[in-house]
Amino acid sequence: MQQAGTVRVGLGGRAYDILIGTGLIANAGEHIAPLLQRRKTVIVTDEHVAALHGQALMAALAKDGIAAEMITLPAGEATKRFEMLESLTEQLLALGVERKDAIIALGGGVIGDITGFAASILRRGCRFIQIPTSLLAQVDSSVGGKTAINAKAGKNLIGAFHQPVLVLADTDVLHTLPERELKAGYAEIVKYGALGDFEFFEWLEEHGTALLAGDDDLRREAVTRSVSAKARIVEEDETEGGVRALLNLGHTFGHALEAATGYSSTLLHGEGVAIGMAMAFRFSAEEGLCPGQDASRLEAHLTACGMLPDITTLAGVREAGPEGLLKLMYQDKKVEDGRLTLILARRLGDAFIAKDVEPDKVTRFLERYF
Ligand SMILES: NC(=O)c1ccc[n+]([C@@H]2O[C@H](COP(=O)([O-])OP(=O)(O)OC[C@H]3O[C@@H](n4cnc5c(N)ncnc54)[C@H](O)[C@@H]3O)[C@@H](O)[C@H]2O)c1
Numbered sequence: 205m206q207q208a209g210t211v212r213v214g215l216g217g218r219a220y221d222i223l224i225g226t227g228l229i230a231n232a233g234e235h236i237a238p239l240l241q242r243r244k245t246v247i248v249t250d251e252h253v254a255a256l257h258g259q260a261l262m263a264a265l266a267k268d269g270i271a272a273e274m275i276t277l278p279a280g281e282a283t284k285r286f287e288m289l290e291s292l293t294e295q296l297l298a299l300g301v302e303r304k305d306a307i308i309a310l311g312g313g314v315i316g317d318i319t320g321f322a323a324s325i326l327r328r329g330c331r332f333i334q335i336p337t338s339l340l341a342q343v344d345s346s347v348g349g350k351t352a353i354n355a356k357a358g359k360n361l362i363g364a365f366h367q368p369v370l371v372l373a374d375t376d377v378l379h380t381l382p383e384r385e386l387k388a389g390y391a392e393i394v395k396y397g398a399l400g401d402f403e404f405f406e407w408l409e410e411h412g413t414a415l416l417a418g419d420d421d422l423r424r425e426a427v428t429r430s431v432s433a434k435a436r437i438v439e440e441d442e443t444e445g446g447v448r449a450l451l452n453l454g455h456t457f458g459h460a461l462e463a464a465t466g467y468s469s470t471l472l473h474g475e476g477v478a479i480g481m482a483m484a485f486r487f488s489a490e491e492g493l494c495p496g497q498d499a500s501r502l503e504a505h506l507t508a509c510g511m512l513p514d515i516t517t518l519a520g521v522r523e524a525g526p527e528g529l530l531k532l533m534y535q536d537k538k539v540e541d542g543r544l545t546l547i548l549a550r551r552l553g554d555a556f557i558a559k560d561v562e563p564d565k566v567t568r569f570l571e572r573y574f
């Protein structure tokens with residue numbers, strides 16, 4: 205049975221709906237057919253998701269007369285690289301994807317990011333639909349139009365803003381997601397509370413454990429609240445000229461840790477975000493910007509969910525050391541005129557953009573972690 209709510213991302217000519225609920229993949233054809241110029245599409249997915257949910261989507265599209273081909277990429281962050289982008293775009297062209305077609309990204313944030321980027325450049329831009337299957341992709345990466353691959357120099361450095369034309373977040377599929385991946389997605393949910401909604405943070409303190417354990421109603425509510433918050437920010441600032449940078453809370457530290465650990469399974473993106481948010485709050489507290497008890501409260505919640513490892517135990521991080529991490533932080537896209545921008549906090553639920561952060565302060569802060 206299909207049961208879904210809708211959040212609209214109001215971006216004028218690039219506006220789209222995010223449908224959140226159950227039975228959305230089983231009925232995908234009915235939502236997708238009206239968007240197609242011809243009843244033909246290509247699904248891009250990864251090997252795990254293809255095995256679990258690929259056939260269900262193919263069958264749902266066939267029910268509405270949509271012929272679909274499937275391209276399956278390797279799972280994991282290492283897929284967000286140039287060689288994969290080349291292979292993906294060549295395969296899309298070989299399958300005859302036309303400029304007016306809409307391709308489908310079925311998977312987590314890795315598939316959404318690389319497929320969205322491929323769509324943004326294929327024949328100078330075709331449309332794409334997000335069917336996010338990880339918690340992280342449902343609450344964050346499928347919405348807002350940031351698409352990218354990683355570069356040797358840093359995370360998501362080659363990409364484009366390219367909005368999807370539809371997002372189908374089917375919470376049924378979360379039941380096959382491994383626990384570690386669920387927790388990684390949960391970090392991005394905590395982010396919305398920590399950056400701008402204290403009441404949501406309190407709700408997560410109360411319901412986080414049950415949500416992670418599998419409660420569908422709580423998951424649906426968390427996805428809806430998260431994407432609603434993201435949609436409002438993206439509507440105000442689509443290409444991160446200002447306020448959208450708040451969605452980067454924890455990411456300057458987190459992306460540096462991901463780079464230091466080689467974009468590998470040593471540290472998932474969401475895990476880096478959890479550690480990075482705790483660091484951003486602790487740094488804010490040590491700078492006298494935020495009460496220490498708020499930093500402790502955030503740490504306590506993340507620790508209760510098993511999400512705050514000692515960073516120096518992560519292969520690659522000790523080798524990088526404070527100086528190495530600081531250097532990686534300077535690849536951040538928020539750097540302006542060679543100066544570091546961090547998302548810091550006044551309190552839980554109130555983050556702000558701090559420009560021109562002194563590197564010495566960050567180095568001394570990082571040294572205390574080692
Ligand atoms: N564009 C954005 O705004 C944005 C936002 C946040 C994160 N991201 C990016 O998203 C990526 C992380 O996304 P992710 O955490 O989804 O990682 P992912 O895409 O690697 O998916 C996580 C793992 O779960 C598997 N998986 C996905 N759905 C499943 C399901 N329903 N059942 C079983 N297994 C499933 C995948 O095969 C993979 O092994 C990072 O590259 C990050 O940079 C982008």
Ligand SMILES: O=C(O)C(=O)C[C@@H](O)[C@H](O)[C@H](O)COP(=O)(O)O
Pocket residue numbers: 344347348350359360392444448449451452455537
């Ligand atoms: O949508 C945004 O804006 C975000 O910053 C969301 C982040 O969770 C996401 O990881 C994003 O890809 C990071 O953006 P980047 O510009 O730092 O690469």
Ligand SMILES: [Zn+2]
Pocket residue numbers: 344392455473477
């Ligand atoms: Zn993120």
